[in-house]
Amino acid sequence: MKVVVQESPFEPGQVVADYQNSLPRGKHGGVVTFVGTMRDFNDGQDVAAxxxxxxxxxxxxxxxxxxxxxxxxxxxxxxxxxxxxxxMYPNDAIVLVAVWSAHRANAFDACRFIINYLKERAPFWKCETTPAGHKRWVEHNSRDPKAEVVSGNGSAQTVE
Amino acid sequence: MNVTVRYFASMRDRMGCADEVVSIGGDASTVAAVWAIVSEDKPMPPSTLIAVNMAYTDAAAALKDGDELAFFPPVTGG
Structure with missing residues (x-):
């Protein structure tokens, strides 16, 4: 397991390939990745940075x-x-989640769980700049309709 | 006792600083009591999240000397 929070841009495909090369050979049957990238719009407004x-x-x-x-x-x-x-700027990768497993179902489920939980609980805050230079804090993230609801004690329940 | 209070994102803008050390009489206090001091008795925004020593908690949580308390708005990473 590896977690990195960094200021410098990264190339997701290269990061996944480099990390996979460090894993024991032949133990995983697949990798599921989620890459979150920056949009140039949000809540009906253009976003420049x-x-x-x-x-x-x-x-x-x-x-x-x-x-x-x-x-x-x-x-x-x-x-x-x-x-x-x-x-960061539009098209930049914001977040990468990669999960390796022997069979695909576990990798898909674990990857979705990690990114949804991260979006609900990890302390990050987005401040957007419009093309006119106006800055505004993003007040909430959009929710995955299959996201897990995270309670105050850190446990999670699936609601669908 | 002394508690370090940290503010992030729009809460930092609202409070006008990133962090401050609050001195309180006695050897125990609560998050709510510290909020009353730093906000000059203003109500806490209802969506405010609270962490003590980097763990989520609530306004009723007890504090001890040397704790790090943080107030911030809903998170928007990912």
Whole structure:
């Protein structure tokens, strides 16, 4: 398991390939990845740039906890999360979640769980800049209709 | 006792600083009591999230000397 919160841009395909090369050969039958990228629009307005703030220490801790929980709930080989902070622009990769497992179902389920939990609980905040230079904090994320509801004590329940 | 209070995102803008050290008489307090001091008794925005020593908690949580308390709005990462 590896969690990285970094300011510098990254190329998701290369990061996945490099990490996969460090895994034991022949133990995984597939990798499922989710890459979140920056849109140039949000809530009906154009967006020219964005800054992501985070809580150093707490953010990494919560992403590590969700990766550990995913490893307990599903039979997976390994997981990797890379998340940007700082200034970024449309098309930039914001977050990468990659999960390796012997069979695809566990990798799909664990990957979805990690990104949904991360979006609900990991302390990041987006501040968007419009083309006119106006800055605004994003007040909420859009929800995956199959997202798990996370309670205050960190446990999760699926609602569909 | 002293508690370090940190503010993030729109809460930092609202409070006018990123962090401050709050001194409280006695050797125990609560999140709600510290909020009353730093906000000058203003109500806490209903969507505010609270963490003590980097773990989510609520306004009734107890505090001890040296704790790190954080107030921030709903998270929007990913």
């Amino acid at each position: 964005m800054r992501l703030d985070y809580y150093p220490g707490m953010t990494e801790k919560h992403i590590e906890q969700v990766c550990e929980e995913a490893a307990q709930r599903w039979d997976i080989v390994d997981s990797l999360v890379v998340h940007r902070h700082g200034d």
